[in-house]
Amino acid sequence: MRRLLALLLGLSVAGLPVVVSADIANFDLAGRLYTKWLYRNNDSQGVLTYGNPFWPDDIAGDNGVGTEFELKIFGRASRYVEGYARIQSRFGEMWQDWWESGERKYGGDVNTSGDSLGLNRASYIKLRGTWVRAVIPFASWWSNTVTIGSSDLGMFNPWTIGKVRYIDRDNGKGIFIGGIFGDGIVSYDLAMVALPKLYVGPWWSTGIGDPSLTRPFYSQDWAYGAKITVAPDWGTFTAISTLTNDVEIDMTDPDAVGSLYITCQDDLGNPIQGCEKDHAVDYFSRYMNSVTTLEMQLDPLDWFSANALYGVAVGRLDKQITANGVAQNQGVSPVAYKDTTDLAIRHRIELADPLDIGLSFQFEYFYIGEDWNSIFASRRESDVLLTDGLVEGGQLPTLNLANEFIDFDEDFVESCIGWHGNTAKALFAWEALDLDVEGTYIQYNTNAQNRDVDETYPDFLHSEGYTDTDLYDYANTTDRGRDPRSVYRRNQDRETVVAVVNIRYVFDVLEGLELAGKGKFIWDRDYRSHTSVEDDYTGQIWKARLKMGLGIIDGLKVEVGGQFDWWDEENRKGTLEQGYGDDRTWKAKAFWGLTYNYEGLKFRYYMEYLHKDQARERDVDQLWSVFRSKASLEVNW
């Protein structure tokens, strides 16, 4: 008995700490609190400048403050298997909402009860993303990682399946296999991704909302991707091929609910040959988009590198089960209403300080066919071209851009479908000075006369005028210029020159005084219809920005600056029938802000005053006088 007690005591003393420490070691938690303030001298309420342009959301607005909480949980089941889950509160509740419960008891009526605004305004906690990851070392020279669950889809490239925007970072789910041969010379990725019901397809959906479908079927819609990379010492070769496949029910199948032929009889009641109920329902592809790229990166010398990317994009659309979004949705559609096939080419050469004087050069040739479209490409937060472009947020080879769910201080992206041209950049770095100069010439594969924008090519309704991304509105009630997705016009004969200079110098004052300037000039000529010279467009867009940032103490930095825009646009807007008008736009922006990092706390404040004066020949002039600010406080632990 004494031996037994001693054994139990020994086991409890020896075993307990081992078990406890093993549990703790297998867990890892990461938390984050994020608060955002928005202010603008207008009367809209919410905590997001640009919400969803289609679905009415209840969080967008210019005045509000809201907080979100995020908790990431990492777990290790064994040496080879890990798990992850992220739970996060819904963003959108304003501090003034106080006690909102998530109920919506009164329909759409907002009242002072705690039960009228719904879940978006109740900061409910939701499971946002999960994955399970297993490492399977097949051999010493070959290992695989299988991830099942969430991914930001960053393993491919912006041309094919693009990395999803930050707010969607855990929404993409699928099965992902990554493998490496040898010392990493050969690697590969395979992915099967559940297509989002919302945006990957005609009508920005995989069927839901398409007027031609009575019973959209989206639970078997997948994208498939394969990537192989071969990376010897002197370069990298990457081949990526992706396919998105939106399937719908075969409505001629008598087994399908909603079938046209449930009794296998035609309009006259006659039996249909080949039609038989077998209690198995067939599918058809409503829309398929396959994009393949081959990219070669060659680094033969320390100062010389070359990159070539070749791509082919194929779109296949079944018109019987896809309504015409061009004809029926005012030309607002993420796909052309036809089968498409086209190519993209990008050549890039970089000379990194070849003369050893701090002077580098970059050259790029780009060609993106008029029918190129990549439906699952990056929608924002990415850039495929070297140029600064017409807007500053980047150029992406898709009509499926997402200039939404962003605030006024975030950049817009634009579609570069049809772009064909060259960019040359010179970059000079000398001590604390950075200087770069860019020149880009663009002509357009989308130049055409009498293009069918009624039935085939989407023109996004508003195609004229330089885009004002400072004061954008989706419905274009304020004459904000061209939609960044509007690459097709009925008549276009256009060429564009972009010239940019950036300069930055850091003075050794306190924690560093940074002076930065940017100048940009865009010359944009579009002869439009060849039947008349009265519609010829010439835009001269001048932009100049100067900014000063000063680090006062460690972690605290202030900035102040200003920007001036002068847009001189002849025949900016109008029609062939009623004529065009010359418009002039003058904008001035003054801004200031500070950032403060303290022991894991990150605070940022930014405020700007924007004055815009738009003189329009054919319409009344417009004036904007806008104060707006954004602040954020973030703590991670």
Next chain:
Amino acid sequence: MRGDVHRLRSAAYRRLTVWANVGAVLAFTGCGLEGPIINAGTRDKSTLLPDAADNVVIGAVEGAPDGTVVKAYQASGKPFGGISGVVAGSTFEVRFPGNTLYTGVRLEARWSGGQALALVPLLPRQKSVLDPENLVDLAQEAPGMSPLSATSTAFTLILWGKVLSEGKGAASLSPGVIRQSAALLTAQLTGHNAEVVGFVDMVRSLLSGAGDGGLYPFPGLLEEGGGVGDLVDADFLAAHAPGTDTEAFEQALLAAAAEVDVAVCLAGDRIRVVFLCDMGPGAMDGNCNEADPFKWAIDDPDKTIYFTGGIHETTPVCGKDIQPPACLDQATIDAANQVLGNWSPNMVKMFDDGTRGDGVKGDGLYTLALELPYFPPGSLATGGRGVRIGYKYSWGLPADGWTGTEEWPGNQRLMELADLNGDGMVTRADVFGDEASNKDKANALSLGNGGCGPNYWENEIQAGCAHDTRENRVDPDGGCQPDTWPQPGSASPITVDCPM
């Protein structure tokens, strides 16, 4: 050394096995690959087929200017919604859906200074959806009815008046009768038959004043219960033909009609059964309250009304105790069950598009016209039972299930086939979701309206209890008193050639 190699190979083999199994599981259990593979291997051969091409009636109108509208009326009297033609160069064409058989369609053209009627004997249903448009030349189909003129108008009125005088509806005119009668009247006209010539002259005389003061001699639409005298407008006669009154017109018409024999022979063992289901707003239930169609069913803009049912178990079945004709044999019951949908929900579609027996497109009154086996109830051998049907409506998508689509769970509607109004058809008018009409068990007919709970067949009537199991009257005036037989859409009785 050999042992190390063996261990390495074993380890590699185990990993390969694990990896192959993981791959196989991933590939075939939800990663999106199995669907396309299985779908490709099991695809049916169903194909999308076109709808049947139209039947196109072509003809001419005597004296009508270009632009004159040619209206079409169903044999039952109602105008076709959305079906008409326009005279151009004295000819016209009127398009009818090719998926529906029409008989006795009446055409009418009106213009300032004229009016003309004609009957189209038959517009057959197309044989194949791949067939081209079927051109029906009225001059060949019924020579006496083309061109539309005073003569065709007189012939139309004679036939119309003839069946009215015999207490039948115009829908009972079979195509053969129309063709033969038109040919006979043409022969009598050319043979100077006094009655026919006299009536044609009277019509021609009346037509000379057509359009004056906005009045026309002959009504396009005959009111419910109208007789021969109502085939002429009394106001027109008073204004333009003071020497002629309705009695004189009726007398002349019937005298001419006596020269033709309009025999109507109905099929004895089959009957046209028309189900009308009202889904329109404001439809009233059996208690004269507004019906709630979505008490059980769930609405959806893509849904439509379906019918399903079967021969009721109390229908007499031919056997040793009961002999034909007052019974149905098993094969006939099986075939009828198939026609009725055999209690599979959302398979037999009803129509509100003006085709397949539906009267007016988009009026919220859905129609299903069927041909069902029939014998008149009342036989002593069967205890008075006739052919009985249990049925129910559903509001669903094609091939949908019961949940969220049926009028109500559990119970069924009852109907015994009996032609109570003598029109050669059985027409049952229901309101979707009406639990106070012919619902069998938990019937919601109020006590004040005679409701006792269950609904009883005619031979099981309980004293003091209302019952509703046969073709029924409707209440178009909203007086809470069903007093009018419903129009059976564009459906016609099943007629056969009369025995010689």
